[in-house]
Amino acid sequence: MTETFHALETSAAMDATRALDTPCLLLDGDKLERNCDRMRERLLSHGVALRPHVKTAKCVEVAVTALRAPAGPITVSTLREAEYFADHGFKDILYAVGMVADKVPRAAQLVKRGIDLGVIVDSVDAARGLVAAAERAGVRLPALIEIDSDGHRAGVTPDDPRLLEIASALGPSLKGVMTHAGESYNCTTVGAIEVMAQHEREAVVNAAKALRAHSHEAPVVSVGSTPTATFARSFEGVTEVRTGVYVFQDLVMAGLGVCSVNDIALSVLATVIGHQREKNWLITDAGWMALSRDRGTARQKVDQGYGLVCDAAGRPLEPLIVADANQEHGIVARRDRGPIDFARFPIGARLRVLPNHACATAAQFPEYQVLREGCALEAWERFSGW
Amino acid sequence: MTETFHALETSAAMDATRALDTPCLLLDGDKLERNCDRMRERLLSHGVALRPHVKTAKCVEVAVTALRAPAGPITVSTLREAEYFADHGFKDILYAVGMVADKVPRAAQLVKRGIDLGVIVDSVDAARGLVAAAERAGVRLPALIEIDSDGHRAGVTPDDPRLLEIASALGPSLKGVMTHAGESYNCTTVGAIEVMAQHEREAVVNAAKALRAHSHEAPVVSVGSTPTATFARSFEGVTEVRTGVYVFQDLVMAGLGVCSVNDIALSVLATVIGHQREKNWLITDAGWMALSRDRGTARQKVDQGYGLVCDAAGRPLEPLIVADANQEHGIVARRDRGPIDFARFPIGARLRVLPNHACATAAQFPEYQVLREGCALEAWERFSGW
Numbered sequence: 001m002t003e004t005f006h007a008l009e010t011s012a013a014m015d016a017t018r019a020l021d022t023p024c025l026l027l028d029g030d031k032l033e034r035n036c037d038r039m040r041e042r043l044l045s046h047g048v049a050l051r052p053h054v055k056t057a058k059c060v061e062v063a064v065t066a067l068r069a070p071a072g073p074i075t076v077s078t079l080r081e082a083e084y085f086a087d088h089g090f091k092d093i094l095y096a097v098g099m100v101a102d103k104v105p106r107a108a109q110l111v112k113r114g115i116d117l118g119v120i121v122d123s124v125d126a127a128r129g130l131v132a133a134a135e136r137a138g139v140r141l142p143a144l145i146e147i148d149s150d151g152h153r154a155g156v157t158p159d160d161p162r163l164l165e166i167a168s169a170l171g172p173s174l175k176g177v178m179t180h181a182g183e184s185y186n187c188t189t190v191g192a193i194e195v196m197a198q199h200e201r202e203a204v205v206n207a208a209k210a211l212r213a214h215s216h217e218a219p220v221v222s223v224g225s226t227p228t229a230t231f232a233r234s235f236e237g238v239t240e241v242r243t244g245v246y247v248f249q250d251l252v253m254a255g256l257g258v259c260s261v262n263d264i265a266l267s268v269l270a271t272v273i274g275h276q277r278e279k280n281w282l283i284t285d286a287g288w289m290a291l292s293r294d295r296g297t298a299r300q301k302v303d304q305g306y307g308l309v310c311d312a313a314g315r316p317l318e319p320l321i322v323a324d325a326n327q328e329h330g331i332v333a334r335r336d337r338g339p340i341d342f343a344r345f346p347i348g349a350r351l352r353v354l355p356n357h358a359c360a361t362a363a364q365f366p367e368y369q370v371l372r373e374g375c376a377l378e379a380w381e382r383f384s385g386w
Numbered sequence: 387m388t389e390t391f392h393a394l395e396t397s398a399a400m401d402a403t404r405a406l407d408t409p410c411l412l413l414d415g416d417k418l419e420r421n422c423d424r425m426r427e428r429l430l431s432h433g434v435a436l437r438p439h440v441k442t443a444k445c446v447e448v449a450v451t452a453l454r455a456p457a458g459p460i461t462v463s464t465l466r467e468a469e470y471f472a473d474h475g476f477k478d479i480l481y482a483v484g485m486v487a488d489k490v491p492r493a494a495q496l497v498k499r500g501i502d503l504g505v506i507v508d509s510v511d512a513a514r515g516l517v518a519a520a521e522r523a524g525v526r527l528p529a530l531i532e533i534d535s536d537g538h539r540a541g542v543t544p545d546d547p548r549l550l551e552i553a554s555a556l557g558p559s560l561k562g563v564m565t566h567a568g569e570s571y572n573c574t575t576v577g578a579i580e581v582m583a584q585h586e587r588e589a590v591v592n593a594a595k596a597l598r599a600h601s602h603e604a605p606v607v608s609v610g611s612t613p614t615a616t617f618a619r620s621f622e623g624v625t626e627v628r629t630g631v632y633v634f635q636d637l638v639m640a641g642l643g644v645c646s647v648n649d650i651a652l653s654v655l656a657t658v659i660g661h662q663r664e665k666n667w668l669i670t671d672a673g674w675m676a677l678s679r680d681r682g683t684a685r686q687k688v689d690q691g692y693g694l695v696c697d698a699a700g701r702p703l704e705p706l707i708v709a710d711a712n713q714e715h716g717i718v719a720r721r722d723r724g725p726i727d728f729a730r731f732p733i734g735a736r737l738r739v740l741p742n743h744a745c746a747t748a749a750q751f752p753e754y755q756v757l758r759e760g761c762a763l764e765a766w767e768r769f770s771g772w
Binding site: 021022023077078079098101106122125151153182274275285288290292293295326327346347348363386 | 407408409410441463464465483484485486487488489492508509511512515537539540568657658659660661662665669671674675676678679680681712713714715717732733734745746749750751752770771772
């Protein structure tokens with residue numbers, strides 16, 4: 001098998017990133033904008049609202065890019081995200097992880113600041129606990145009932161008699177229904193994602209119908225996952241779409257056919273720190289602490305190890321992958337374990353690694369180094385914690 | 387199979403942690419001290435110095451506990467760690483990841499502040515780059531040559547002719563040799579770890595002999611990994627031991643026989659947020675963002691999923707494990723997928739999860755909530771980044 005590496009060429013991107021310490025997190029601002037525009041325009045053409053999930057980026061500038069507005073409706077996965085975005089002017093926030101009474105006092109602080117904070121529940125116990133705790137805190141927390149559309153995680157099925165019991169327990173706090181087609185990450189064809197999108201939509205639309213048939217109001221019908229949002233043929237009856245990873249895309253999404261490798265906006269800049277010539281390994285300073293332990297492509301047709309290796313300008317060096325990782329060491333090898341031309345990758349050379357899972361890799365860093373037309377322009381803060 | 391769960395009892399620990407928001411990172415200060423004392427006393431009895439690896443905890447208080455002194459020799463995995471600990475009074479620091487010329491200016495700043503900073507190299511190119519860059523920066527960076535004792539990652543073998551070439555390239559910067567028996571994590575018996583410890587020791591002792599036979603000084607002979615440090619029968623010829631994860635211990639170490647599950651000082655406090663009764667799942671608010679994506683026990687005899695579940699007081703609820711994880715959702719199930727007594731784990735109940743890999747799980751949090759005799763006493767800062 002002959003080597004297909006591109007030559008390592010000097011470029012604006014290499015110059016721009018040369019001054020950065022490695023490992024660091026690069027964000028291609030042009031690709032980010034294209035990914036955001038594509039999804040926003042697609043949903044606009046379907047007449048359905050976008051409520052981006054900010055858990056992927058945890059960054060105000062990325063949310064602003066997704067919305068093409070200084071603020072707008074967002075989805076969060078932690079109360080810390082809700083607080084951070086509220087501090088930055090976002091007022092319409094859905095906390096899309098099951099709410100429990102213990103968390104209500106903290107959520108109530110946001111409501112008292114004028115934030116329109118929605119929550120979700122999927123059991124009568126949680127609904128009763130929520131309503132009682134909100135009453136004690138002197139607020140009302142509008143709630144969606146989480147619907148299970150794919151057996152993936154949480155929620156009640158649309159035909160479960162508990163649906164109506166939860167609605168009754170919520171009373172005037174009931175605002176609608178939501179689901180997340182997490183199983184779409186395990187699809188192997190675009191056709192299968194289309195089918196899953198149909199199930200996702202039908203599950204919430206049917207649940208809303210069941211509620212309305214029993215005199216419950218359910219104005220919000222919310223769905224969301226990047227694969228189903230990308231390939232759904234219809235959003236009929238759906239009022240909003242929550243989607244997160246599309247802003248960056250990643251190797252798992254590329255493996256699903258949701259994007260191409262060239263759409264991936266996020267990468268980790270690394271330095272070659274060693275050669276293991278007998279083993280045909282390059283050693284880099286980007287281990288799992290930088291790349292994360294996510295091995296999401298392990299179950300896909302093409303296993304990308306801990307990430308696909310690119311040159312400093314971001315061009316994939318297929319078949320080089322991060323074959324293994326220690327805490328601060330990446331082990332780069334050819335996918336076929338064949339010989340590496342070490343002269344092309346001297347000690348000190350810079351490489352970029354495309355991530356398996358953008359949410360996990362980005363979480364390892366406190367900021368994004370944003371490139372525009374290949375030139376590093378600015379650092380965007382990313383927060384963490386709960 | 388009958389259930390073996392302990393009853394959930396009220397205890398000081400449950401009361402102390404009740405006020406904490408979940409997920410958060412708990413550190414049992416008593417277990418931490420016992421783990422630290424055991425290793426320090428063992429190495430003291432062997433007459434070999436301890437240079438704890440602070441990459442596991444990235445926390446000054448933990449390093450102080452390990453050393454039983456306000457400062458002392460430490461090992462770091464990033465220059466950020468070196469800078470942070472230097473800011474907190476630590477002066478003897480080994481940066482144990484292959485050094486490259488680009489990182490020398492930042493390291494030189496530490497040397498100019500009076501820090502005794504050692505570095506490592508494993509190639510002639512890296513050695514030459516290091517010496518030239520240090521000269522340009524106006525400092526000398528003492529260097530150890532990294533020895534490959536197990537084919538795990540980096541280094542040169544003791545009989546590789548490059549060993550002497552690297553020594554010549556380093557010249558007066560040469561300070562000795564070091565190795566890390568990372569393959570010890572893949573052993574399946576204590577006997578195998580003992581053999582690996584012997585190989586680890588012999589590799590560096592032989593490398594030092596080879597250097598000394600050619601008139602190179604090699605005063606430092608450094609080894610390290612928690613399994614080999616725990617079970618080595620001899621440290622003859624070794625001057626220092628670097629070891630990290632022993633301070634916390636974890637499920638991977640317990641699986642290796644290095645510690646018992648009861649020695650594990652670190653856990654993630656979680657709240658039950660949902661019941662999936664048909665699937666026999668509890669849903670918690672500690673997903674992979676809190677637990678990390680590390681699946682280190684997947685290759686061991688007992689696969690602990692994303693962690694072993696305990697009650698709020700830290701008592702294992704065998705056979706409950708975190709069977710799967712999404713970003714902010716943990717899916718708790720019995721190891722045998724058998725029925726769960728949901729009444730014992732109502733919505734809002736607190737659980738603790740013991741981690742597969744303490745280094746990875748701790749890295750997901752900005753601080754430790756430290757318990758003494760079961761009572762939460764204080765928060766210890768943990769830093770991150772590079």
